[in-house]
Amino acid sequence: xxxxxxxxxxxxxxxxxxxxxxxxxxxxxxxxxxxxxxxxxxxxxxxxxxxxxxxxxxxxxxxxxxxxxxxxxxxxxxxxxxxxxxxxxxxxxxxxxxxxxxxxxxxxxxxxxxxxxxxxxxxxxxxxxxxxxxxxxxxxxxxxxxxxxxxxxxxxxxxxxxxxxxxxxxxxxxxxxxxxxxxxxxxxxxxxxxxxxxxxxxxxxxxxxxxxxxxxxxxxxxxxxxxxxxxxxxxxxxxxxxxxxxxxxxxxxxxxxxxxxxxxxxxxxxxxxxxxxxxxxxxxxxxxxxxxxxxxxxxxxxxxxxxxxxxxxxxxxxxxxxxxxxxxxxxxxxxxxxxxxxxxxxxxxxxxxxxxxxxxxxxxxxxxxxxxxxxxxxxxx
Numbered sequence: 573x574x575x576x577x578x579x580x581x582x583x584x585x586x587x588x589x590x591x592x593x594x595x596x597x598x599x600x601x602x603x604x605x606x607x608x609x610x611x612x613x614x615x616x617x618x619x620x621x622x623x624x625x626x627x628x629x630x631x632x633x634x635x636x637x638x639x640x641x642x643x644x645x646x647x648x649x650x651x652x653x654x655x656x657x658x659x660x661x662x663x664x665x666x667x668x669x670x671x672x673x674x675x676x677x678x679x680x681x682x683x684x685x686x687x688x689x690x691x692x693x694x695x696x697x698x699x700x701x702x703x704x705x706x707x708x709x710x711x712x713x714x715x716x717x718x719x720x721x722x723x724x725x726x727x728x729x730x731x732x733x734x735x736x737x738x739x740x741x742x743x744x745x746x747x748x749x750x751x752x753x754x755x756x757x758x759x760x761x762x763x764x765x766x767x768x769x770x771x772x773x774x775x776x777x778x779x780x781x782x783x784x785x786x787x788x789x790x791x792x793x794x795x796x797x798x799x800x801x802x803x804x805x806x807x808x809x810x811x812x813x814x815x816x817x818x819x820x821x822x823x824x825x826x827x828x829x830x831x832x833x834x835x836x837x838x839x840x841x842x843x844x845x846x847x848x849x850x851x852x853x854x855x856x857x858x859x860x861x862x863x864x865x866x867x868x869x870x871x872x873x874x875x876x877x878x879x880x881x882x883x884x885x886x887x888x889x890x891x892x893x894x895x896x897x898x899x900x901x902x903x904x905x906x907x908x909x910x911x912x913x914x915x916x917x918x919x920x921x922x923x924x925x926x927x928x929x930x931x932x933x934x935x936x937x938x939x940x941x942x943x944x945x946x947x948x949x950x951x952x953x
Contacts, residue, residue, distance in 0.1 A: 584726070587611055588733050598630070598836040600741040601701075604734045605634040608705060611730065612723050615707035616683060619693075621700065621738075622658055626650050629840050636683065638847075642883060643681035646843070652676040653690060657702040663691040663724055667717040669706065687712060689719040693731045695739050703731055745833075774802040827861040828853055828888060831868060835886055842876050844901075845883045852890035860950040863930035864888070864897050870919040871899040871946045879903025879944065894932075894952030902943045908936055923948070 587607035601619050609617035616635040623629040631647045650658055652674045657664060666672055669688035678685075690704030705727070708718030781795035822830050828850035839846040856864075868886060875884045881903030888897050908920070920936060923946070927934035932950035 584611070584729065587730060596833055596836065597738065597741040597745055598632070598832075598839075600734075600737050601630060601632040602634070604703065604730070604737070605632050608703060608727060608730055609634045612689070612705055612719070612727060613709045614689075614705035614719075615709060616685065617703075617705045619701055619703045619734075620648070620654060620658075622650060622702075640681060640683065642845070644679050645681070648678075653688070653704075654702055657690050657692050657704070658699050661692045661694065661699050663689070663728070664704075665689050665717055665719055665721075665724055667712075667715060687718045689717075689723060689727060691724070691727060691731055693735050693738065695735045700735060700738060703727065703734065774799055777802060822858070822861055822865065826855060827864060830865060831886065831888060834869070835872070838872060838876065844876055844881050846872070846876070846886070847883070848886045848888075850888045853888050853895045854890065854952075856895060856950065856952055857930075860894075860930045860932065860952070863926040863932065864895065864948060864950065866926050867923045867934065867946070867948050868897060868899060870923050874919060875899065875901040875903055875944065879905070881943070891949060892952070894950045896947060896949045899946045900943065905938045905940045905942045905944050907940055908938055 587610075601621070605617045605619045608614075608619075614635070616633070618631065618633045620628040620632075621630040627649050628647050633641060636644075648654060653664055653666075653669060653672065656662075656674060666688040667686075669675055669685050685706035687708055688704065688706050689708075690702060692699045693701035693703055705719070708723075710718045712718045777795055777798050781792045781799060784792035784795060825833070832848050832850065835846050835848040855861075872884065872886070875881050879901050881901035884899065884901045884903075886897070886899050888895060924934045927948050927950075930950055932948055934946070934948045936944070936946050938944040
């Protein structure tokens, strides 16, 4: 911001082009917020997408560091000025948001906001978000707001295009979900038609062998050989189906984009904050990419369903020619030795098997009350 805000048609055009480049909802939201803050030269910007329970399904900020955001705590509820923008569906331009009668305060770690500009993002008659900025980087008029009527109109133009970009991103994600559902349905039919028939034949043959064991051992032996052959065929069918279960997104988007999308979905669906960073990782052999994805899914499931974590952080970094996946949570933790001795594995055996099967290694560090770190490394290929 040292050179001041960009202005004019070129700045608006640049912001709109940036929004149109992304198809995933979270990326679109981040681009909208960053573009609005730069365009209007504000210190802070945020965008909230409401849920149906008085909170926000998504809330994206710009101008606040990761450490600040973590210290602020849970996402805000729909109250005060935020509720006004969502429910009254009109712009709000205030000289000092703290003096507005609807102001209800904020957490201790929250930055201090003064002048404020906010407006709803609408798709037809539906309010699909609230976009707002605070602390204009300018000399404020005495008792007045740093944001002007021109700023409000400019943000209104941006909000109209943001609604289009956000709607398109939602449609894209929905189409991908439908594609995945259709693929699962197809595989379910194939498993029923192929594997279940093999297993039915195997059961009948085994029953016949059992009846022949005492009165005709030689025929029973032949039936048991048939059982072995049918079992091998069923195993082959299952193996082929499992190979097909490799997520289509891995082939289409690669591991980093697939992980980012899935973690964004989890971040929306759970009260815990789930974050992801992928740095410098190049394409890996297919078996390693799938193993890394499956281990991440299992570790995330444990952290979000069992640990009570407030924050789960996933990183995927390049290491030599391979990659290292790290899942860290601040949950309740556990004693790995006690879990093993009690016969409860929390998916650890499966994760280790996947790691070793891909030529990699898995380490688990956890202490009761101090969270868990799971790290998987693969050598690449």
